[in-house]
Amino acid sequence: MVGAHTFKPLALPPKLTTAEFNEFIQSIIDIVGNENVEVPVSKDQIRDGSYMNPTHTHDPHHIMDQDYFLASAIVAPRSVEDVQTIVGLANKFKFPLWPISIGRNSGYGGAAPRVSGSVVLDMGKNMNRxxxxxxxxxxxxxxxxxxxxxxxxxxxxxxxxxxxxxxxxxxxxxxxxxxxxxxxxxxxxxxxxxxxxxxxxxxxxxxxxxxxxxxxxxxxxxxxxxxxxxxxxxxxxxxxxxxxxxxxxxxxxxxxxxxxxxxxxxxxxxxNPGGYQSYLITLPRDDDLKQAVDIIRPLRLGMALQNVPTIRHILLDAAVLGNKTSYSSKTEPLSDEDLDEIAKQLNLGRWNFYGALYGPEPIRKVLWESIKEAFSAIPGVKFYFPEDTPENSVLRVRDKTMQGIPTYDELKWIDWLPNGAHLFFSPIAKVSGEDAMLQYGVTKKRCEEAGLDFIATFTVGMREMHQIMCIVFNKQDPVQKQKVQWLIRTLIDECAANGWGEYRTHLAVMDQIMGTYNWNNSSFLKFNEVLKNAVDPNGILAPGKSGVWPSQYSQITWKL
Missing domain, CATH: 3.30.465.10 (Uridine Diphospho-n-acetylenolpyruvylglucosamine Reductase; domain 3)
Structure with missing residues (x-):
């Protein structure tokens, strides 16, 4: 062994001793070097970091205690062969691994492991070609x-x-x-x-x-x-x-x-499509969402809407442009009158549809005429190209995003509240005005009951919509964090009762969501458990990910 260490990690995996942890970690250090192993031994090392400098120890947007999901160590393999060797050692020691790519799974748990004490396998630090x-x-x-x-x-x-x-x-x-x-x-x-x-x-x-x-x-x-x-x-x-x-x-x-x-x-x-034009269509009234979604469906199915368009709630756009105090002194959720005033101030709608046209100009012209004619059926809609909007407008940001240019401006909406953190709630619905309004009604009502502003977007796929609800909260406020937990757990069950399942979620509610995918006595989960136990008999790889547990973990004990 090279330069043996003795660590007292802040978290240990289940059934493993400190001595076993040190033997395992020293074996890893001998493979990848000291510079590729981090072992948090002090709570001072548990810092939330930022999007650009993410922490790999825990969830920086913690809805539970900061150290509830905590890594025992972070290990960065240098090659595929390193990964294979580390997996072999994990099998020997029965040590759980939690692989990540970058650690920016923001709103879904970041880099944090579902089982505290797991080694976070930082695949992106060195393997980045x-x-x-x-x-x-x-x-x-x-x-x-x-x-x-x-x-x-x-x-x-x-x-x-x-x-x-x-x-x-x-x-x-x-x-x-x-x-x-x-x-x-x-x-x-x-x-x-x-x-x-x-x-x-x-x-x-x-x-x-x-x-x-x-x-x-x-x-x-x-x-x-x-x-x-x-x-x-x-x-x-x-x-x-x-x-x-x-x-x-x-x-x-x-x-x-x-x-x-x-x-x-x-x-x-x-x-390269040979031409591009982004646009914004503002919808002045809250209930325009219903008519807009019904207009969108045939356009998307027929590919007149070529890309993945979004229908953004006014507060999502407003939060990119300023925090809550820049619009209101209220601490409670903003009223319809407040939202109308913000929309007027920003020259936006209560809902704002962002899309893009691709291809040579004649093609774009024909598509735009079809889209504009269809949306003109909604009284009061307005149409904009980027040059029609202020330099700091959201359309200027989306103009880049919809042509594949990376941006970071959307980070700003996390600061809607002090000590801003966020949790995503992401149910799927059919592209139907009735479904959109019903889902919007359910999610907004519960959000306001939790004392939070409703901030969300509908992202339109080919035949379905993802509602991406941005639950923004003050992570230094324990009472608000409790309300956030109540909110997402309540919404999971209510949306499941309406046939809307989540497509992606946070660590803390993976078990609950998998529990809603329970058709025919949970045959889907059972099949995944059979596969898991067959390919991973020692249960080392990301136990609990997506609610799938290996047989070594009692579901009564481990399910949240």
Whole structure:
């Protein structure tokens, strides 16, 4: 051993002693070096950090006690081989691992592990290369640490931006790979990130390396693979063109799951469309949401709406432009009259629809005429292009986002309240005005009962809508945090009763949400548990992720 240490971590995994922890961690240090291992031993090390400098010890937007979900150590492997070795040691010691990409899973738990005492495996610190950008096939291959901004910079530096665009979410600092495996979304026509992946390389819980889809077929250039370790061997030339391959398509087992650690992923990029125009349509009344959604549905299904458009509540836009005290001295939720006044002040609607047009000018012109005519059926709507709005308008920000340029302006709405933190509540609904109004009514009512302002957006997919409700709270106010817990737990059950399930969630409510996916005596969860116990018999990989627990963990004890 090199320079043996003795640590007293702030949290230990279940059933492991301090001596076993130190033996495990020393073995890890011998593999990756001191500089790639961090062991928090003092509460002074538990700092919330920021989006740009994320903490990996816990959830910086903690809705429970700050140290409720706490890592025993943070380990950054340098290579696929390091990951395999660490997985092997974890099996030997029965030590739980919690893999992350960047640690910016903001609003869903950050980098925090579901089981306190787990080692957070920081896949992004060292494994952060853009391995390939293929112009002809319009795809890239990335490691976990490649952020959207990194990939954008790569395209710019290699003069590829005129050929290929990427799709970005609201914030540009997240992992391309991590966001896709969590089924995150962006706002160009390539906005469904999981749909746009093709070919994954995965370290399985037994340490074996696997490539999925066409990647399971060896590359035809056999001579070039001689002597190379599996992780360094070239991919089959169709691995990133056709995601399904032959036989069962297993990629989904590594999405929002604890079945493997994704080390590489192919992602499709969008060919430069040859023209672009963003726009804003303001809807003056609260109940215009119903008519707008019914207008949107046929336009989206018919692809007149080419991208992933959003219908943003007035307070989401207002919060990007200022905190609550800049609009009102109230501490209670703002009234309809207050919201109307803010909308008037900002020259916005109670709801604001952001979309974009892609392609040569004649195509954009025809699409815009169709969209404008359809929305003109709503009395009082107004139409804007970026140049019609102030320099600091949200449309100017969305103009960049919807053409794949990373931004960070959306961070500002977290400061709506002092000591601002946030929790996302993300139910799915059909693209129907009636459903939208019903879901809006349920979520807004409960939000106001909790003493919080309703801040949300409807993000429109092909045939469904994600409501992304931004629950902003003061993380230094324990009473408010209790109300936030009540709010999300109440909404989960009420939305499930209406047939609206969440597509992604925070650590604290993964069990409850999986419990709502209980058709036919919870056959879905049972199937996942069978798979989990088969591929991970020692239960080392992200126990409890998405509500799937290995048999070593009593569900009575561990479910929240």
């Amino acid at each position: 853009v391995l390939e950008v293929n112009v002809e096939g319009a795809y890239c291959v990335v490691e976990p640490g490649v952020t959207f901004h990194d990939l954008y910079d790569y395209l710019e530096a290699n003069n590829l931006r005129d050929k290929l665009w990427l799709d970005v979410p609201d914030l540009g600092g997240g992992s391309v790979l991590g966001n896709a495996t969590e089924r995150g979304v962006g706002y160009t026509p390539y906005g469904d990130h999981w749909m746009m992946h093709s070919g994954m390389e995965v370290v399985l819980p037994n340490g074996e390396l696997m490539r999925t889809g066409m990647g399971a077929l060896p590359d035809s250039r056999r001579a070039e693979t001689m002597g190379l370790r599996p992780a360094d061997q070239p991919w089959n030339k169709t691995a990133h063109l056709f995601p399904y391959g032959f036989g069962p398509c297993v990629d989904g087992l590594f999405s929002q799951s604890n079945m493997g650690i994704v080390t590489k992923m192919g992602m499709w990029l969008m060919p």
